[in-house]
Amino acid sequence: MYAYTLIHTLHQLGIETHVIATETGDKVMQYECGVNIKDMHQFAEVHDDGNLFAPVASGSFQTDGMVIVPCSMNTLGAIANGIGDTLLSRAANVAMKEKRQLIVVPREAPFHVIHLQNMTRLAEANVSIMPASPGFYHRPKEIWELVNFMVSRILDGLNIDHKLIDRWGEKNSEPRINENID
Template identity: 90%
Template sequence: MRIIVGVTGASGSLYAYTLIRTLHQLGIETHVIATKTGEKVLQYECGVNINDMKQFAEVHDDSNLFAPVASGSFKTDGMVIVPCSMNTLGAIANGIGDTLVTRAANVAMKEKRNLIIVPREAPFHLIHLQNMTKLAEANVSIMPASPGFYHQPKEIWELINFIVSRILDALNIDHKLIERWGEKQ
């Protein structure tokens, strides 16, 4: 299995960091693309430099449109953009592929591969919602970073794992990050 993870400049990079580490722990080939602002937010929120991610994944420069992930012939099982800024979401919704993150997302869409967008913004205005609607109509999964509380979390990692587990479920990747409703681990 091969997954691409895009990391953009919205707050919530702990979701990306946890997803990338979990994919690595599950033995899944992972390719990471971070925007310049995504790199800064990852450093600010998690204390993690993008180069630190090389122990878990292959890291691609967002300006390198010659990277393998920019081509439809590079087979993947899906792409997740987490967190996804409204800037990146808008670019993808309007067919703009001028960065590696947006190009890889456009490739996922044209190849009819699983694309999951995890926006971390509040509140949404009308254009945000229209762009999300465009993407949903193009069969892109929109998964806002809004964790549930029915599992009675006591620590922040339980909230992060809730969203990461939903992403893994959408990618059809087995995991044991959370206890499922009605099931005991």
């Protein structure tokens, strides 16, 4: 849901977007959203994870940044250890070497020590680690509001202006005590 919403939002904002579709990512999107990766062609240029000749595999292909959402611990570990054997991990390594913004959004939990060590390695390499843990201060009532919260944080990390959520201090963002909580 996070990936689909991010891609759709980038399209609505008129931002050229390239998607690297892993086999598992396609299956998860189908299962969780009922959307096939082929449906994403209307919003973005879609690349197969096995195509190491795709433009995004080269540092000479200019991008403003890269987001891996969701990011499995397998992919995170590969990137943290400099492995570039898939288009996804190669493009992430290119973003790092070219000093471009790279945001990884892990959504697995709990983390064990190797996950944390790999995240630390990436953080030390100036990669933004943004676990999929939406806030509740905007008092969401629908699941899409939680998704939009995370997507808005990703867009903020890429310095992309948006209006997905009310920011703190805007409109109805002041905290309110819920008297139903024990």
